[in-house]
Amino acid sequence: MQFCCNSVRAQLDRYTVRSYKLNMERRNTKQKQGVIDVLKHNEIALSADEVLEKLDLKMNRVTVYRILERFEQEGIAHRVVGLEGKNYYALCSDCDAEHHHDRHAHFQCRECKSLRCVDVEVIRPKLDNVKVEECRVLLTGLCEACSN
Numbered sequence: 001m002q003f004c005c006n007s008v009r010a011q012l013d014r015y016t017v018r019s020y021k022l023n024m025e026r027r028n029t030k031q032k033q034g035v036i037d038v039l040k041h042n043e044i045a046l047s048a049d050e051v052l053e054k055l056d057l058k059m060n061r062v063t064v065y066r067i068l069e070r071f072e073q074e075g076i077a078h079r080v081v082g083l084e085g086k087n088y089y090a091l092c093s094d095c096d097a098e099h100h101h102d103r104h105a106h107f108q109c110r111e112c113k114s115l116r117c118v119d120v121e122v123i124r125p126k127l128d129n130v131k132v133e134e135c136r137v138l139l140t141g142l143c144e145a146c147s148n
């Protein structure tokens, strides 16, 4: 009898763990979708804090940071280092985990700090003796709104 109860308990535990995992997965998917929606509906690249501000879902800062980092690894979004070393994220158009080809420039306004992708191809130079892996071009100046 004892054995029987234990095995039922074990089965129940397994079931609980599984439904917990399922719930977590569902929650994660919802959170990821929320972040994608925010990035999708904004023309400019956003910092983690800006994403957090615009989210409809309640999420903590760490979760948003983690999701954005994951997106970068998976080729869903690309990270741009802006002025003062701040990170911004924008959705990738045709990247995946193996091929992150965001070979375009970015523009950041020095006044309002808004940062956007610019449809200008950046050509990675070939140099002797070194392996160039990345070429970041950040154009800075005044955006349309701030120059008026």
Ligand SMILES: [Zn+2]
Pocket: 109, 110, 111, 112, 113, 114, 142, 143, 144, 145, 146, 147
């Ligand atoms: Zn501006």
Ligand SMILES: [Zn+2]
Pocket: 078, 080, 090, 102, 104, 105, 106, 116, 117, 118
């Ligand atoms: Zn970009």
